[in-house]
Amino acid sequence: xxxxxxxxxxxxxxxxxxxxxxxxxxxxxxxxxxxxxxxxxxxxxxxxxxxxxxxxxxxxxxxxxxxxxxxxxxxxxxxxxxxxxxxxxxxxxxxxxxxxxxxxxxxxxxxxxxxxxxxxxxxxxxxxxxxxxxxxxxxxxxxxxxxxxxx
Amino acid sequence: xxxxxxxxxxxxxxxxxxxxxxxxxxxxxxxxxxxxxxxxxxxxxxxxxxxxxxxxxxxxxxxxxxxxxxxxxxxxxxxxxxxxxxxxxxxxxxxxxxxxxxxxxxxxxxxxxxxxxxxxxxxxxxxxxxxxxxxxxxxxxxxxxxxxxxxxxxxxxxxxxxxxxxxxxxxxxxxxxxxxxxxxxxxxxxxxxxxxxxxxxxxxxxxxxxxxxxxxxxxxxxxxxxxxxxxxxxxxxxxxxxxxxxxxxxxxxxxxxxxxxxxxxxxxxxxxxxxxxxxxxxxxxxxxxxxxxxxxxxxxxxxxxxxxxxxxxxxxxxxxxxxxxxxxxxxxxxxxxxxxxxxxxxxxxxxxxxxxxxxxxxxxxxxxxxxxxxxxxxxxxxxxxxxxxxxxxxxxxxxxxxxxxxxxxxxxxxxxxxxxxxxxx
Numbered sequence: 231x232x233x234x235x236x237x238x239x240x241x242x243x244x245x246x247x248x249x250x251x252x253x254x255x256x257x258x259x260x261x262x263x264x265x266x267x268x269x270x271x272x273x274x275x276x277x278x279x280x281x282x283x284x285x286x287x288x289x290x291x292x293x294x295x296x297x298x299x300x301x302x303x304x305x306x307x308x309x310x311x312x313x314x315x316x317x318x319x320x321x322x323x324x325x326x327x328x329x330x331x332x333x334x335x336x337x338x339x340x341x342x343x344x345x346x347x348x349x350x351x352x353x354x355x356x357x358x359x360x361x362x363x364x365x366x367x368x369x370x371x372x373x374x375x376x377x378x379x380x381x
Numbered sequence: 382x383x384x385x386x387x388x389x390x391x392x393x394x395x396x397x398x399x400x401x402x403x404x405x406x407x408x409x410x411x412x413x414x415x416x417x418x419x420x421x422x423x424x425x426x427x428x429x430x431x432x433x434x435x436x437x438x439x440x441x442x443x444x445x446x447x448x449x450x451x452x453x454x455x456x457x458x459x460x461x462x463x464x465x466x467x468x469x470x471x472x473x474x475x476x477x478x479x480x481x482x483x484x485x486x487x488x489x490x491x492x493x494x495x496x497x498x499x500x501x502x503x504x505x506x507x508x509x510x511x512x513x514x515x516x517x518x519x520x521x522x523x524x525x526x527x528x529x530x531x532x533x534x535x536x537x538x539x540x541x542x543x544x545x546x547x548x549x550x551x552x553x554x555x556x557x558x559x560x561x562x563x564x565x566x567x568x569x570x571x572x573x574x575x576x577x578x579x580x581x582x583x584x585x586x587x588x589x590x591x592x593x594x595x596x597x598x599x600x601x602x603x604x605x606x607x608x609x610x611x612x613x614x615x616x617x618x619x620x621x622x623x624x625x626x627x628x629x630x631x632x633x634x635x636x637x638x639x640x641x642x643x644x645x646x647x648x649x650x651x652x653x654x655x656x657x658x659x660x661x662x663x664x665x666x667x668x669x670x671x672x673x674x675x676x677x678x679x680x681x682x683x684x685x686x687x688x689x690x691x692x693x694x695x696x697x698x699x700x701x702x703x704x705x706x707x708x709x710x711x712x713x714x715x716x717x718x719x720x721x722x723x724x725x726x727x728x729x730x731x732x733x734x735x736x737x738x739x740x741x742x743x744x745x746x747x748x749x750x751x752x753x754x755x756x757x758x759x760x761x762x763x764x765x766x767x768x769x770x771x772x773x774x775x776x777x778x779x780x781x782x783x784x785x786x787x788x789x790x791x792x793x794x795x796x797x798x799x800x801x802x803x804x805x806x
Contacts, residue, residue, distance in 0.1 A: 235420070236753050240746075240804060249741075249806070271745050271761055272775035294775060296743035297805070352749060 266365030303362035422755030430781030442688035472687025497621030572604035577726030578734030629689030
């Protein structure tokens with residue numbers, strides 16, 4: 231039954247974060263910021279970071295997108311809050327590999343992010359799940375505050 | 382026959398559908414790709430506005446070209462070249478009949494609608510649009526009927542003006558009329574909107590445009606699969622369409638232009654096949670349509686397009702329009718019953734295209750849910766970002782129907798949307 235397949239993609243946790251995104255809104259203390267967009271679907275996300283002493287003290291996001299991109303952004307903010315820059319960058323790679331090659335499946339640092347494992351079966355949606363993460367990396371790099379695109 | 386006339390009476394449509402004039406089972410059997418399952422469900426192909434599937438007649442025509450008589454065209458004295466040339470010219474005649482053009486000399490083969498519009502912008506536009514002149518389009522145009530004119534206007538110092546649409550997705554005719562002036566050189570409009578399904582009053586627009594001396598180009602990509610088109614009756618000057626949206630191959634399309642306009646236009650691409658004589662001092666050009674067909678063309682695609690148009694003619698576009706009007710009426714009714722569904726594009730006269738949003742569910746999620754049910758739709762901005770902006774949405778889901786779609790498929794779409802509603806709560 232196809233609805234069961236869909237439940238692998240749209241797990242309850244994902245639907246919940248889509249309905250009630252965490253760390254959503256402005257961040258007055260932000261000192262890093264980047265915008266990402268997915269031109270094909272019109273998804274837009276802005277990631278705001280307060281970084282001090284190489285650590286992400288606070289994080290928020292804004293924007294509008296599909297359930298996968300919204301939930302991914304929301305859960306990303308929960309995952310990286312309090313992490314060092316190096317930890318966040320490593321988590322990005324682990325998450326990215328999980329969605330593209332399946333490597334790292336079951337790694338403990340993925341924690342709740344493991345709910346996105348099902349996205350790998352939907353190649354068109356991988357970009358949705360990684361948009362916020364690419365934007366996070368851009369915010370950490372904070373080169374020219376240029377928009378990030380997953381296209 | 383207009384879409385409105387076709388949609389006038391659903392009962393009548395049902396009768397027409399039940400009559401032997403439109404044998405849906407036979408039509409579906411002509412499209413072998415439809416008989417497959419996707420994710421374990423029967424394929425429900427509702428992405429016809431993006432591209433249509435191909436009947437066996439088109440595949441057979443292309444296979445016969447390759448298997449029996451393929452050679453380059455217009456160049457050889459040998460038998461195969463002559464046969465290929467004749468077959469391609471028969472396809473040109475099929476296009477002429479399809480559009481009721483006065484002559485095959487008015488039928489230019491191009492890669493598609495986009496290339497046709499770019500051809501007019503580059504050839505006619507550069508010659509006739511100057512500093513301070515204006516090009517008028519509408520708010521519902523596809524990017525391919527916006528960007529070529531922006532490029533032209535930028536190059537020539539001309540002004541691009543945009544006639545607005547109302548909340549139903551209809552062009553506001555008095556506003557369009559107000560924007561017309563003696564400075565208007567060209568009016569470029571869609572015949573049917575790809576994002577909204579709106580059927581535009583092209584003949585009325587052409588009359589008003591001609592009154593100020595402007596030339597009228599029509600983007601017919603979304604119209605030709607749905608309704609009979611007669612370019613002479615419409616009274617327009619250029620008409621463009623793509624083969625792949627009318628059950629033919631991709632990579633082929635047509636620019637129809639009035640003979641006197643085409644004859645006065647310079648070439649837009651140079652090369653073989655478009656010349657009369659070449660010397661290093663001076664080249665003279667072939668008359669239309671060959672003047673605009675530089676290089677070896679898409680021979681088999683043109684032949685396939687001819688086969689597609691012959692297929693449509695045999696079915697009869699009025700019968701197709703009547704069938705699709707019934708699908709549109711049913712789909713409009715069923716979708717209205719889905720909680721939180723907002724139809725974008727509710728013009729009085731429209732083709733069987735339903736763009737919509739579902740409250741709280743992004744179009745891409747809708748597209749994914751439907752795909753798992755075997756239903757193919759488009760999710761996105763449909764290359765019409767100004768339309769999305771006009772209606773304040775980043776994207777829509779679009780279900781677009783074709784001549785092989787069934788009433789059961791409409792029900793499958795509606796049922797899947799209800800399930801999406803349940804899944805997302």
